[in-house]
Amino acid sequence: MTELTDVTTLLLSRIRDVADYPEPGVMFKDITPLLADPAAFTALTDALAGIVGSTGATKIVGLEARGFILGAPAAVRAGVGFIPVRKAGKLPGATLSQAYDLEYGSAEIEVHAEDLSSGDRVLVVDDVLATGGTAEASIQLIRRAGADVAGLAVLMELGFLGGRARLEPALAGAPLESLLTV
């Protein structure tokens, strides 16, 4: 097997499918077995740090909550700063906010306005791309802060939900890198 196939197989083997969570009809992709396996978590961190390099990103934005777990070690590994995009009401400073819908409900995200500015090239990191609503809202926030979007990197893309097509206009040519597609 090639190294790429090895990593893909390892990552895929550490994701657990949970049917009808958090509501009937949703097949939840649980990444906690991957996080608990140091070889898999390290391989994932290295892959995300590699995308920082290939996109020329200067900062990682991680999306609460699972995007924090993946994005923060990748930022340290790549030697770039980490910026949290949080659910509304959690950041103490002046924020920019964006409302959005997701596979099971709706929400609002925020970023500290002072964390991003023109000249920044931002890689957005999250675990799952489903409908694309969360990622789309984060891209809008980053642009409103005056920064450039270097790309979006996700562990897993749920292809049947059409997030990639939805994000095409927002990404405006920036790459969408998914390590796994299901």
Ligand SMILES: O=P(O)(O)OC[C@H]1O[C@H](OP(=O)(O)OP(=O)(O)O)[C@H](O)[C@@H]1O
């Ligand atoms: O592409 P979308 O349809 O927007 O869905 C993807 C988002 O949904 C999940 O987050 P969730 O809001 O469940 O939050 P969590 O990470 O705090 O569990 C996941 O971690 C992504 O951020």
Ligand SMILES: Nc1ncnc2[nH]cnc12
């Ligand atoms: N099916 C799913 N599994 C895990 N996280 C998700 N976020 C949105 N849809 C999801």
